[in-house]
Amino acid sequence: MARQSFDEREVEQRRAEILEAAMTLFEAGGQEAVSFRKVAAVLGCSYAAPYRYFPGKEALLTAMRAQAFRWMEREMLAAIDPAQPPRQRLRTLAEAFIRAGIERPQRYALMFFRLTEPESGPRSMELAAAKRDALDVCTRTVAAAQAAGDLKLSVDPLTASHLFWVGAHGLVSLEVAGQFVMGRSVEELVPQMVRTLMQGLEEQSAIVARRAAP
Amino acid sequence: MARQSFDEREVEQRRAEILEAAMTLFEAGGQEAVSFRKVAAVLGCSYAAPYRYFPGKEALLTAMRAQAFRWMEREMLAAIDPAQPPRQRLRTLAEAFIRAGIERPQRYALMFFRLTEPESGPRSMELAAAKRDALDVCTRTVAAAQAAGDLKLSVDPLTASHLFWVGAHGLVSLEVAGQFVMGRSVEELVPQMVRTLMQGLEEQSAIVARRAAP
DNA sequence: AGTATTAAATTAATACTGTCAACTTTATCC
DNA sequence: GGATAAAGTTGACAGTATTAATTTAATACT
Structure with a gap:
C-alpha cells in the first residue's frame, strides 16, 4: 500500500x-x-x-472562534487573584471580561456576532468545549464566593453566573457595536451593572444584614 | 436649463x-x-x-437598520398597557423587547451585530434618531414608574433604563447567537434577569419596606 | 419644434470572493 | 522502479461590490 x-x-x-x-x-x-x-x-x-x-470557510471561522474563546478564558484566569475575597474576585472577573472584549472588538465580534446555524463536525466540538470552559471560569468563581459564604444568592450558582455572563456580554456587545453613542460611556455603566447584579442576586436578608453590620 | x-x-x-x-x-x-x-x-x-x-451597500444597510429600529420601537409601544401599574409596565416592556428580538433573529442581528465604523451622511442621522427613539420608550417607562412612586431607584432613571436595555440585549443577543446551548433556555432566564435588575436597582430601603408591608 | 442640457439608467469592466473538478506533483510502500 | 493515493495546483464558475464610460430620456430655452 x-x-x-x-x-x-x-x-x-x-x-x-x-x-x-x-x-x-x-x-x-x-x-x-x-x-x-x-x-x-x-x-x-x-x-x-x-x-x-x-472543508470550507465556516469551518475555518469555527476554529478561529474556538481560539478566541480560549483566549478569553486565559484573560479571565489571568485576572483571578486568589488573594482577593471571593466577592471582589467576581467583580474583578467581570471587569476583566469586559475590558478584554472592549480592547479586542474584532475578536469579540468573531465570538459572539453571528447567527446560529446547525453546527457539526470536530471543529464545532472544540468550539463548544472552549465556550463551556470560558463560562466555567465564571461559574466556578460564583460558586466559590457562595461556598465561602461571601455571597448569599437567591438563585442557584449556575443561574447567577449565567446572569453575570449575560450582563457583561450586554455591555461589551453594545459598546463594541457602537450603540452607546448617546453621550454615555461604558466606563460609567460597568461598575453600576456589576453592583446592580450583585445586589439583585443576593438574598434580601443578606442585604439587610450587610447594611445593619458592615 | x-x-x-x-x-x-x-x-x-x-x-x-x-x-x-x-x-x-x-x-x-x-x-x-x-x-x-x-x-x-x-x-x-x-x-x-x-x-x-x-452610495454603497453600507448606506443601504444603514437605512435598513433604521427601519428595523423603528419596528422595534413599534413593538415596544404596542406592548405598553396603560392599565398596568408602572412597575409591571416596565416588566412587560422588557419582555416585549426580548420576545421581538428572539422572534426575528435576522432583524435583531442587523440592528446589533456589527462593528462600529465612523458613521456619517443623512442615512446615519436617521439611524441614530430611530435608535434614540427606541431607547426613549424604555427611558420614559422607567421615569414614569419612578414618578408614580412605584419604583424607587438607587440611580438616575437614564442609567436605570440603560441597564435594563443592556440586560435585555444581553439575553437576546446570546440567544440569537446560539450561545445558550448549555442546556438552558432563555425562557427561564428572562424573568430572573428582569427580577434581578429590578431588585438590584431599587433603593435598599424600598426593598425592606416592600418586604415589611406588601 | 428643435436642440442643448443633464439627470437617470445601462453596460462594460475590474477586482475580489467561495467552492468545485480536473489535473499534476510527490512521497511512500511493495 | 513502478503503483498508489494523498497533497497540491490550476482552471473554471457563479457570485459580489464598485467605478467608469456610455446610452437614454426628459426638460427648458431659443
Missing part, C-alpha cells in the same frame, strides 16, 4: 499553520480580511490547498 | 422602493440574501441603478 495520509501530527500541524495565518490576517484587518486566498498567500501555497484541512 | 433632478418626492419615493425590495430579500434570506444585484432584479432595473440613491 502507498502513503495513505500525513501523520496525524503533520496534519494537525498544517491545520495549525493555516489557522495561525488566518488569525494573523484577522488581527490585522478583521473578519473581512480573512479569505482562503489570502491565507494561502501568507502560507505560500495555492488557494485551494487549505480546503484539504478545512 | 434642463431638468436638474427628480422632484425630491420622487427621489425619496424611489429610495423607499429600493429599501422595500432590500427588506423583502432580507426577510426571505437574511443579510447575505441582500445584494445590489438582487435588489435591482426585484425592481426590474439594472444592477447599478440603486447606486444613484444609495
Whole structure:
C-alpha cells in the first residue's frame, strides 16, 4: 500500500499553520480580511490547498472562534487573584471580561456576532468545549464566593453566573457595536451593572444584614 | 436649463422602493440574501441603478437598520398597557423587547451585530434618531414608574433604563447567537434577569419596606 | 419644434470572493 | 522502479461590490 495520509501530527500541524495565518490576517484587518486566498498567500501555497484541512470557510471561522474563546478564558484566569475575597474576585472577573472584549472588538465580534446555524463536525466540538470552559471560569468563581459564604444568592450558582455572563456580554456587545453613542460611556455603566447584579442576586436578608453590620 | 433632478418626492419615493425590495430579500434570506444585484432584479432595473440613491451597500444597510429600529420601537409601544401599574409596565416592556428580538433573529442581528465604523451622511442621522427613539420608550417607562412612586431607584432613571436595555440585549443577543446551548433556555432566564435588575436597582430601603408591608 | 442640457439608467469592466473538478506533483510502500 | 493515493495546483464558475464610460430620456430655452 502507498502513503495513505500525513501523520496525524503533520496534519494537525498544517491545520495549525493555516489557522495561525488566518488569525494573523484577522488581527490585522478583521473578519473581512480573512479569505482562503489570502491565507494561502501568507502560507505560500495555492488557494485551494487549505480546503484539504478545512472543508470550507465556516469551518475555518469555527476554529478561529474556538481560539478566541480560549483566549478569553486565559484573560479571565489571568485576572483571578486568589488573594482577593471571593466577592471582589467576581467583580474583578467581570471587569476583566469586559475590558478584554472592549480592547479586542474584532475578536469579540468573531465570538459572539453571528447567527446560529446547525453546527457539526470536530471543529464545532472544540468550539463548544472552549465556550463551556470560558463560562466555567465564571461559574466556578460564583460558586466559590457562595461556598465561602461571601455571597448569599437567591438563585442557584449556575443561574447567577449565567446572569453575570449575560450582563457583561450586554455591555461589551453594545459598546463594541457602537450603540452607546448617546453621550454615555461604558466606563460609567460597568461598575453600576456589576453592583446592580450583585445586589439583585443576593438574598434580601443578606442585604439587610450587610447594611445593619458592615 | 434642463431638468436638474427628480422632484425630491420622487427621489425619496424611489429610495423607499429600493429599501422595500432590500427588506423583502432580507426577510426571505437574511443579510447575505441582500445584494445590489438582487435588489435591482426585484425592481426590474439594472444592477447599478440603486447606486444613484444609495452610495454603497453600507448606506443601504444603514437605512435598513433604521427601519428595523423603528419596528422595534413599534413593538415596544404596542406592548405598553396603560392599565398596568408602572412597575409591571416596565416588566412587560422588557419582555416585549426580548420576545421581538428572539422572534426575528435576522432583524435583531442587523440592528446589533456589527462593528462600529465612523458613521456619517443623512442615512446615519436617521439611524441614530430611530435608535434614540427606541431607547426613549424604555427611558420614559422607567421615569414614569419612578414618578408614580412605584419604583424607587438607587440611580438616575437614564442609567436605570440603560441597564435594563443592556440586560435585555444581553439575553437576546446570546440567544440569537446560539450561545445558550448549555442546556438552558432563555425562557427561564428572562424573568430572573428582569427580577434581578429590578431588585438590584431599587433603593435598599424600598426593598425592606416592600418586604415589611406588601 | 428643435436642440442643448443633464439627470437617470445601462453596460462594460475590474477586482475580489467561495467552492468545485480536473489535473499534476510527490512521497511512500511493495 | 513502478503503483498508489494523498497533497497540491490550476482552471473554471457563479457570485459580489464598485467605478467608469456610455446610452437614454426628459426638460427648458431659443
